Amino acid sequence: MPLQAALAQVGVAKQTAKGTAIANPEYAFGITDGSILTVDVQQEREARTSAYLASTGVNRTGVVAGFDFSCRAHAGSIGLLSFLTLGTDTFATSTHTLTAGTSVNYATIFGKQGSTVYALQDAKVDSLEFSWDGNAPLGVKASGMGTTVNYSTATFTPGTDDTYAVYMRPAGGTFSVDVDGASGTAAVSTITSGTVTLSRNLQEIMVSGTITPADVFEGALDVDVSFDVVIDDWNLWRTIVTGTSAGTTAAAAPTYGTFSCQFTDGTNTLTLAGSRVAFTADVPSADPAGGPLTLSLAGLSVMPLAGGTPFTATLVGGKGSAY
Amino acid sequence: MTTYTCPEALEISTAADGVPVLLTYKAGSTVTPKTEAEAQILADLCAAGVVSVASSKTPKTKAAAEETE
Numbered sequence: 001m002p003l004q005a006a007l008a009q010v011g012v013a014k015q016t017a018k019g020t021a022i023a024n025p026e027y028a029f030g031i032t033d034g035s036i037l038t039v040d041v042q043q044e045r046e047a048r049t050s051a052y053l054a055s056t057g058v059n060r061t062g063v064v065a066g067f068d069f070s071c072r073a074h075a076g077s078i079g080l081l082s083f084l085t086l087g088t089d090t091f092a093t094s095t096h097t098l099t100a101g102t103s104v105n106y107a108t109i110f111g112k113q114g115s116t117v118y119a120l121q122d123a124k125v126d127s128l129e130f131s132w133d134g135n136a137p138l139g140v141k142a143s144g145m146g147t148t149v150n151y152s153t154a155t156f157t158p159g160t161d162d163t164y165a166v167y168m169r170p171a172g173g174t175f176s177v178d179v180d181g182a183s184g185t186a187a188v189s190t191i192t193s194g195t196v197t198l199s200r201n202l203q204e205i206m207v208s209g210t211i212t213p214a215d216v217f218e219g220a221l222d223v224d225v226s227f228d229v230v231i232d233d234w235n236l237w238r239t240i241v242t243g244t245s246a247g248t249t250a251a252a253a254p255t256y257g258t259f260s261c262q263f264t265d266g267t268n269t270l271t272l273a274g275s276r277v278a279f280t281a282d283v284p285s286a287d288p289a290g291g292p293l294t295l296s297l298a299g300l301s302v303m304p305l306a307g308g309t310p311f312t313a314t315l316v317g318g319k320g321s322a323y
Numbered sequence: 324m325t326t327y328t329c330p331e332a333l334e335i336s337t338a339a340d341g342v343p344v345l346l347t348y349k350a351g352s353t354v355t356p357k358t359e360a361e362a363q364i365l366a367d368l369c370a371a372g373v374v375s376v377a378s379s380k381t382p383k384t385k386a387a388a389e390e391t392e
Contacts (some may be wrong), residue, residue: 101364
């Protein structure tokens with residue numbers, strides 16, 4: 001009898017140290033796409049001459065395990081995934097302020113398919129992407145790598161099972177993008193869809209003698225955003241190109257703006273925000289079929305002038321203490 | 324060196340070289356960051372309105388210090 005594809009859950013738990021896998025997930029949830037575990041077996045044909053016109057064998061150089069799945073943003077688990085990506089969580093009363101740290105924590109990632117459970121230890125998040133379209137549920141795509149997999153004795157008893165929990169949606173939230181911050185051009189709230197991507201530029205460290213990574217190591221945090229905005233005039237585009245809405249020449253330096261996107265799930269909210277974002281935008285395409293002109297903004301969110309986090313996620317709800 | 328006032332109790336979870344670090348501040352306390360990483364976290368929280376600046380002293384340059392003397 002074939003294995004059932006729909007009986008799948010993923011779990012996440014923060015480790016207290018590298019090399020110390022956690023026995024069970026702190027949070028578990030279902031996925032909307034992807035797999036419960038990724039294992040990249042790196043091998044290629046031996047390139048050596050012989051008396052035959054064929055390869056003499058195959059060289060295996062690495063087995064790198066990771067995770068790559070899409071899911072919903074449940075208040076509890078999205079807080080942990082965001083924390084593992086960014087590095088710092090400040091908890092006060094019921095609010096988590098998640099910001100970029102100088103290091104990130106290791107995690108154990110669990111994958112359960114039917115009755116089979118695998119657990120990946122010493123994992124870090126490489127990329128966390130939030131995306132939405134209209135009022136469809138907020139989508140989350142998480143990927144990363146770890147060191148070794150427990151293929152045989154992993155267990156799956158989550159502390160909090162978000163599998164049947166509600167999840168963040170755009171409806172009832174607030175959305176704003178301002179291409180020049182506090183300067184002349186007003187912020188707009190006519191965002192129809194968007195993507196916010198956090199990338200940790202993770203690298204595996206392969207040492208001679210061991211086929212799996214000795215460690216996975218994060219790099220600088222890159223924050224990329226894109227928003228589709230319905231426009232009433234050319235002010236946004238002209239401000240991006242010239243520096244002001246009435247500008248007449250291309251600006252030599254970028255104009256920095258801001259964004260803030262808040263999603264809700266009942267009393268819980270998740271706000272994604274950047275305070276210094278350099279936007280670009282192509283001239284919107286004309287369309288013989290007609291319809292509202294939509295500007296597709298692409299932005300690079302960077303540190304404030306005085307230094308600090310390039311991105312802040314504010315979560316109201318979720319865990320009752322710091323992640 | 325900037326010190327910060329915490330209007331409410333704060334629990335901060337972060338990492339140093341991949342090892343979890345937990346900082347706790349009491350409500351109404353004045354915090355002087357002990358490390359550069361802690362200073363960065365508090366500056367971010369100040370920008371987010373979670374804490375406020377209690378005092379800020381800019382280190383004097385040698386010339387300014389001599390002038391004061």
